[in-house]
Amino acid sequence: MKFRTVGRHFRESFKSLYRNGWMTFAAASAVTVTLILVSVFFAIMMNMNKLADDVANDVEINVHIQLTATKDQQNELKTNIEQLSGVDSVQYSSKDQQMEKLISTYGKDFELFQQDNPLYDVFIVQAKEPSETSKVATEIQKMKYVAKVNYGEKTVDKLFNVLKWGRYAGIILSAGLLLTAMFLISNTIKIAIYSRRTEIEIMKLVGATNWFIRWPFVLEGAWLGLLGSVVPVILTFVGYINTYNLINPRLGEGTNLALLTPSPFMYQIAGLIIAIGVLIGIWGSAISIRRFLKV
Numbered sequence: 001m002k003f004r005t006v007g008r009h010f011r012e013s014f015k016s017l018y019r020n021g022w023m024t025f026a027a028a029s030a031v032t033v034t035l036i037l038v039s040v041f042f043a044i045m046m047n048m049n050k051l052a053d054d055v056a057n058d059v060e061i062n063v064h065i066q067l068t069a070t071k072d073q074q075n076e077l078k079t080n081i082e083q084l085s086g087v088d089s090v091q092y093s094s095k096d097q098q099m100e101k102l103i104s105t106y107g108k109d110f111e112l113f114q115q116d117n118p119l120y121d122v123f124i125v126q127a128k129e130p131s132e133t134s135k136v137a138t139e140i141q142k143m144k145y146v147a148k149v150n151y152g153e154k155t156v157d158k159l160f161n162v163l164k165w166g167r168y169a170g171i172i173l174s175a176g177l178l179l180t181a182m183f184l185i186s187n188t189i190k191i192a193i194y195s196r197r198t199e200i201e202i203m204k205l206v207g208a209t210n211w212f213i214r215w216p217f218v219l220e221g222a223w224l225g226l227l228g229s230v231v232p233v234i235l236t237f238v239g240y241i242n243t244y245n246l247i248n249p250r251l252g253e254g255t256n257l258a259l260l261t262p263s264p265f266m267y268q269i270a271g272l273i274i275a276i277g278v279l280i281g282i283w284g285s286a287i288s289i290r291r292f293l294k295v
Contacts, residue, residue, distance in 0.1 A: 012216035017223055024224065031228020031277055038177055039236040039273050045170045047259050052163045054257045056130035061137050061151040064120035069145040077145045078123060084139055086132040087125060095119040120147055182280050190288035200289070217285045225281025226274065233270045240266055 017024045063081065065074055074092075081090050093101075098119045125140065127133045133151055141149045203213050241262050248259045 010219060014223070016216060016220050024227075027224045028227040031225055031281065032231045034180070035229055035232040035273050035277055036235060038276060039232045039269060040239075041174065041177055042272065043236065043240055043269060045174065046265070049167065049170070050260050051257055052166065053130075056163060058256055059127075059130055059133050059151060061125040061127070061133060061140065061149060063123040063125055063140055063149055064147040065123065066145050066147045067120065069121075073145050074121065077143060080143055081123060081125060081140055084136060086127050086129065086136045086139075088128040089126045091124045091126075093122045093124055095121050098122055178276070182283060190284070214286065214289055217289045218282050221281035221283075221285025222278050223281070224285075225277035225279070228281070229274045229277035232273050232277075236269055236273070237262075237266050240269075 063077075065077065069077070078090055078092065081087055095117050098121075099117050102119070125136065127136045137149050137151050140146060200213060244259050244262055251257050251259065
């Protein structure tokens with residue numbers, strides 16, 4: 001394609017946006033509304049995934065050491081646990097430390113048990129992957145000097161199951177929202193192109209090729225997508241930063257939970273929204289103009 005022809009297509013696409021002001025406004029507005037929904041949903045979904053991972057990564061295996069085990073035997077057990085392929089870290093906690101945790105969590109009523117401490121010395125084990133927690137716990141249970149293994153089996157298994165299905169639901173909803181966006185934007189652009197069907201037919205009859213006619217409309221769709229993405233990007237930036245400053249400090253109190261930090265997350269969302277807007281605009285124009293090229 002010649003440079004002069006490319007320049008002509010760009011000029012025609014800009015002129016078309018200006019000449020069809022109300023249709024441009026309607027199409028860009030449809031893109032804006034749809035992309036606001038998409039950006040809000042993506043921000044929520046990605047933060048929910050982040051929080052789910054934080055919760056999953058906090059899952060620990062408490063390995064209660066037999067009361068009769070000597071220090072050498074405890075060290076042997078620790079070495080055996082560390083050699084498991086799925087283990088990330090092993091931390092020792094004495095029964096006195098366990099009692100202190102119990103008192104700090106449930107109150108001073110448990111101070112009565114301090115003198116005759118019934119608790120076990122414990123190894124706190126963290127799996128490399130949260131999903132491997134159950135497998136690692138089963139392997140540890142078979143080792144010598146282990147009294148019992150506790151990781152909240154029923155709760156953790158339910159948690160991982162909920163997280164798995166939650167992610168599947170998020171993917172399906174994302175796909176559904178994008179398809180809805182494509183449908184709405186395509187129909188809006190189709191109306192805009194329909195109002196100019198006579199112009200397209202005349203160009204076709206005087207010998208213009210399909211791509212010569214199509215290019216200005218494809219570029220016009222890209223500009224509509226770009227224009228429609230500006231407001232969603234600004235609103236998402238402002239809204240997310242305010243939400244982060246409001247919620248994150250409270251969320252992190254006494255936990256390892258945290259929202260995704262605005263940078264680079266917001267730049268990623270902005271890039272995604274602009275790309276979706278432009279691509280859907282191009283797709284909508286290309287699909288909508290196809291029927292008018294059959295003269």
